[in-house]
Amino acid sequence: MFAVRERMPLWVQTRCGLERRSVIALVVVLVVAAGFAVHHFWAGRAQPVSAPEVVRSAAPGEGAGASGAGQEPGPGPSAPAGGAQTPGGSAGTGGSGGTGGAEIVVDVSGKVRSPGIHRLPAGSRVADALRAAGGIRPGVDLTGINRARLLADGEQVVVGAPAAPGGTGATGAGAAGAAGAGAAAAGPIGLNTATAEQLDTLPGVGPVLAQHIIDYRTEHGGFRSVDELREVNGIGDRRFSDLQNLVRP
Structure with missing residues (x-):
């Protein structure tokens, strides 16, 4: 106690005197102050902060879907009764x-x-x-x-x-x-005697092509063979193959 008192400033020794009771009180105050300082330092220390866990909110109706997982889905409201219609087709057929x-x-x-x-x-x-x-x-x-x-x-x-x-x-x-x-x-249609209406009944021959056949017949004095159809304007190989068995000179 006396050692502590001797280390105190002079004005403290003068203020408190040399009474033992005063020295003890001062020591208690110092201890309490030191404890408060340690507590304040410990409470204000830096602490690691972890990011909060993200909680995914359930989508509306998710619970209902989980409870009905074993049920078979019913037909959709937009399903057509007779099948879907595709380009170039007929719906329902x-x-x-x-x-x-x-x-x-x-x-x-x-x-x-x-x-x-x-x-x-x-x-x-x-x-x-x-x-x-x-x-x-x-x-x-x-x-x-x-x-x-x-x-x-x-x-x-x-x-x-x-x-x-x-x-x-x-x-x-x-x-x-x-x-x-x-x-x-x-019977085959005669190229040299058929009318425009008769030629028009042939596959792939319309009014224009029928007139071309008649014009060729008039210009060349008639057809000598079916192969001469190839020379008519508008008759190609594919169309000739469709007509060669349906006509005669």
């Missing part, structure tokens, strides 16, 4: 629904606006082929055409040719089609 993206190639000739080779989805019908060819020309009789018939790959559809016996119509399959069979039964 399955005309051109296609099977897995497969396609077929058909040759459409005769009295259509855009004759030629057309690619269609597998399962297409004659109506789809006619639509792909730009439609049938006005005035063509559709009585013998079964537009609901399914098409096969590599088939030829001929429109406007004479109907074959048995009513197979002008949409037969094969290289020449049923139109060729019908024309053969009626």
Whole structure:
């Protein structure tokens, strides 16, 4: 105690005197002050801060989906009753629904606006082929055409040719089609005697091409062979192959 008192400033020794009680009180105050300082330092020390854990909020209806995980989904409200309609097809009839993206190639000739080779989805019908060819020309009789018939790959559809016996119509399959069979039964058309209306009934021949045939006949004094059709303006190799068995000089 005396050692502590001796180290105190003079004004403290004078203020407190040499009483033992005063020295003890001063020591207690110093201890309390030191403890408070240590506590303040310890409480204000830097502490590592961890990022708060992100809690994902449940999406609306997620709980309901989890509770009904074992249930089978019902049909959607937008599912059509008769199947989806695809380009060039008829809804509800399955005309051109296609099977897995497969396609077929058909040759459409005769009295259509855009004759030629057309690619269609597998399962297409004659109506789809006619639509792909730009439609049938006005005035063509559709009585013998079964537009609901399914098409096969590599088939030829001929429109406007004479109907074959048995009513197979002008949409037969094969290289020449049923139109060729019908024309053969009626007999080939004479190129030197046929009128424009008769020539117009041939597959792929319209009023303009029929007039070209007549003009060539008049200019050259008639046809000496069927091969001369190749020289008529507007008749190419493919069209000639369709006509060569249906006409005669």
